[in-house]
Amino acid sequence: DAGITQSPRHKVTETGTPVTLRCHQTENHRYMYWYRQDPGHGLRLIHYSYGVKDTDKGEVSDGYSVSRSKTEDFLLTLESATSSQTSVYFCAISEDANTGELFFGEGSRLTVL
Amino acid sequence: QKEVEQNSGPLSVPEGAIASLNCTYSDRGSQSFFWYRQYSGKSPELIMFIYSNGDKEDGRFTAQLNKASQYVSLLIRDSQPSDSATYLCAVGVGSNYKLTFGKGTLLTVNP
Numbered sequence: 253d254a255g256i257t258q259s260p261r262h263k264v265t266e267t268g269t270p271v272t273l274r275c276h277q278t279e280n281h282r283y284m285y286w287y288r289q290d291p292g293h294g295l296r297l298i299h300y301s302y303g304v305k306d307t308d309k310g311e312v313s314d315g316y317s318v319s320r321s322k323t324e325d326f327l328l329t330l331e332s333a334t335s336s337q338t339s340v341y342f343c344a345i346s347e348d349a350n351t352g353e354l355f356f357g358e359g360s361r362l363t364v365l
Numbered sequence: 366q367k368e369v370e371q372n373s374g375p376l377s378v379p380e381g382a383i384a385s386l387n388c389t390y391s392d393r394g395s396q397s398f399f400w401y402r403q404y405s406g407k408s409p410e411l412i413m414f415i416y417s418n419g420d421k422e423d424g425r426f427t428a429q430l431n432k433a434s435q436y437v438s439l440l441i442r443d444s445q446p447s448d449s450a451t452y453l454c455a456v457g458v459g460s461n462y463k464l465t466f467g468k469g470t471l472l473t474v475n476p
Contacts, residue, residue: 292468295466342409352399352411352414352455353414354409356408358408
C-alpha cells in the first residue's frame with residue numbers, strides 16, 4: 253500500500269469553526285490531491301498540488317484552502333466550516349499526473365453540526 | 366462542464382457470470398479512461414486504464430473504449446463475491462491533473 257496517512261480520520265465540529273485535515277505521504281510523489289465524496293455526487297476534486305507551494309483549484313474549491321510547504325504534507329483547511337462541508341475527504345497522490353493512477357488515503361470523515 | 370455518467374445500480378449478478386459496467390462521458394476531448402474499485406467504507410483503488418479504442422484485458426477484467434460513441438465499459442468475467450464493490454469510472458483530458466469521476470455503480474455478486 254502506498255504510504256499515505258490522513259488525520260484526523262474522524263472529526264465532528266460545529267458550524268463556523270476552522271478545521272484542518274492533514275495528508276502525509278512517504279512516497280515522495282510530486283502530485284497530491286484532495287477530493288470529497290458525497291452520496292449522489294461521487295468524487296469531486298477540491299484542490300491539487302503539483303509541487304511544493306504549487307497548488308491549484310479543482311471543481312469544488314469554494315470554502316477550502318490548501319497549503320503544501322513540504323513534499324510530504326498537503327493540508328486542507330476549512331476556514332469556517334458549514335454543514336454542506338460534511339463529507340468524506342480523500343487525499344490522493346500520484347507520481348506522474350499523466351498516468352492518472354491515483355493512490356488514495358483511507359479518508360477523513362468530517363461532520364459539521 | 367465535463368460529465369461522466371454511470372448507472373448507479375445496484376447491478377446484481379450471480380457468481381460466475383459476466384458483470385458489465387458502463388460509463389458515458391460528455392467531453393469529446395477526453396483522452397484517458399480509468400476504472401477504480403471501491404469497497405464499502407474503503408478508499409478507491411485503480412484496476413484498469415485504457416487510452417485507445419478497442420479492448421484491453423487484464424486477467425478477469427476487460428476495459429472497452431469507443432470514443433466515437435463516448436462510451437467506456439468494464440467487463441468482469443467469472444464474477445466472484447469478492448468483486449462486490451462500487452466501480453468508479455474516471456475520465457481525463459490531456460494532463461490527468463483533473464480527473465472527472467462518475468458517481469459509481471454498485472455491483473453485487475451473489476454466491
